[in-house]
Amino acid sequence: MTRDFVGEILRAELNCGYWGATAKKLFNSLNAVEQTAILRALKRQELSQGRRLKFLLAVKSLFPNSEIYFYKKFLLWLPEEKSQATLNKIALIKILFMEVGNTELEIFFGAHFGVFGSPQTMRLDEMILY
Numbered sequence: 001m002t003r004d005f006v007g008e009i010l011r012a013e014l015n016c017g018y019w020g021a022t023a024k025k026l027f028n029s030l031n032a033v034e035q036t037a038i039l040r041a042l043k044r045q046e047l048s049q050g051r052r053l054k055f056l057l058a059v060k061s062l063f064p065n066s067e068i069y070f071y072k073k074f075l076l077w078l079p080e081e082k083s084q085a086t087l088n089k090i091a092l093i094k095i096l097f098m099e100v101g102n103t104e105l106e107i108f109f110g111a112h113f114g115v116f117g118s119p120q121t122m123r124l125d126e127m128i129l130y
Contacts (some may be wrong), residue, residue: 007039010046019096020031034089037061043098055097062089073104082109 008064017024028037041058059066059076069075077087098105 004043006043006046008037010042011035023092023095023103026088026095028091029085029088034062037094038096045097053097053099055093058093058097062093073106075106075108077108080109 013019013029014024019027027038029104032037038058039063041054041061044057045052045054055074056068060066063078063080065079067077069077076090086109087107090105094105
C-alpha cells in the first residue's frame with residue numbers, strides 16, 4: 001500500500017491548528033470517512049496551488065445528493081433535516097474551500113426550491129421560489 005504523504009501533512013496541519021482553531025475543532029468532529037473526503041478535496045486544492053478552490057468537490061463529498069446553485073450568492077440545497085452536525089460540516093467547508101471575499105452561502109434543508117434558468121427545479125406545487 002502506498003502512503004499518502006500529502007494527505008498526512010494536511011491532516012497534521014489541520015490537527016496542529018495551522019488552518020485555525022475552529023477548523024481543527026470541526027475537522028476532529030468528523031468521522032474517519034468524512035475526514036478522508038475532506039483531506040482528498042483539500043489535497044486536490046493544494047496540488048493545484050490553491051488556484052482552483054474545491055468547494056463543490058468538498059460539498060459533494062460530504063453531501064452527495066446536494067445541489068449547488070449560484071444566484072448572486074451560493075445557494076446550497078441539502079435533502080436532509082437541519083442539524084448541528086450538518087452546520088459544522090458546512091462551516092468547515094467554508095473555512096477550507098471558499099474564497100475569502102465570497103463566502104455568502106444560503107442553505108436550504110428538506111424541500112427543494114425553484115431556480116430560474118434550471119428547468120429541472122421548476123416543478124409546480126413542488127417548489128419554493130427563491
